[in-house]
Amino acid sequence: MNSSPISSAQSGVHEQLAELVARHAAHPFRKPVTDYNRRAFEHSIAAWRAAGEAPLILDTGCGVGLSTLNLAAQYPDHFVIGIDQSADRLARNTLWDGPQPGNLCFVRADLVDYWRLALDAGLRPARHYLLYPNPWPKIGHLARRWQGHAVFPAIVALGGHIECRSNWRIYVEEFAAALHQLSGREVAAERYLTDAPITPFERKYLASGHELWRCAADLGQGGPAPR
Numbered sequence: 001m002n003s004s005p006i007s008s009a010q011s012g013v014h015e016q017l018a019e020l021v022a023r024h025a026a027h028p029f030r031k032p033v034t035d036y037n038r039r040a041f042e043h044s045i046a047a048w049r050a051a052g053e054a055p056l057i058l059d060t061g062c063g064v065g066l067s068t069l070n071l072a073a074q075y076p077d078h079f080v081i082g083i084d085q086s087a088d089r090l091a092r093n094t095l096w097d098g099p100q101p102g103n104l105c106f107v108r109a110d111l112v113d114y115w116r117l118a119l120d121a122g123l124r125p126a127r128h129y130l131l132y133p134n135p136w137p138k139i140g141h142l143a144r145r146w147q148g149h150a151v152f153p154a155i156v157a158l159g160g161h162i163e164c165r166s167n168w169r170i171y172v173e174e175f176a177a178a179l180h181q182l183s184g185r186e187v188a189a190e191r192y193l194t195d196a197p198i199t200p201f202e203r204k205y206l207a208s209g210h211e212l213w214r215c216a217a218d219l220g221q222g223g224p225a226p227r
Helices: 017-026 035-050 066-074 086-092 112-122 139-144 154-157 169-183 202-208
Strands: 056-060 078-086 104-108 127-131 161-166 213-218
Touching: 017 139, 017 154, 035 078, 035 112, 056 066, 056 112, 066 104, 066 112, 066 139, 078 086, 078 213, 086 104, 112 154, 154 169, 161 169, 169 202, 169 213
Parallel strands: 056 078, 056 127, 078 104, 127 161
Antiparallel strands: 161 213
16 A cells, blocks of 8 residues: 655646636537447436436546445435446446445546536536546646646536545645636635545555545536537
């Protein structure tokens, strides 16, 4: 359980973040949605509807799905969709103890397409988690981080209670700054302390002595789809 701390030449919020977020908000994201991702999205929504359309939780980038299982257990009156692009990760042993909750489903899909399909379908998740995404710590990697990606305005427009966690403080500070820029809500990065980690990464980072960081915001019912 020994994980190296994130190393980066970047010492604070990227100086180009605000400009990049504004550019993405002002210009439509035209990347075509693949048929595979459309089918995966429709499959997951069918599972949600078959379960009674309870308030929806999106666990985006769920990896092996342990966080999805934990969220389903924590919110038994919700339905949790765990989304990851890797079939290998979704098929791994999650080390879940006991029977799995029934108020969830897993789907293999690319998040860039899934978020846009959810927005186009008018979904408004009650809760939305981005737990320990790839930090892309090199200075030149800003556009690969979710807050610097062209899909970020769609993430914000989905609304709901959104929470991002990372073991890299700068990532969470950037995410909070981008959320504030697009939503106008006050959002701050804060230390996150827990003795009950819900993802393998969270468990590993805690065991390695890393500081954990998170930002959370209530975005309400969301906003209009990006132009």
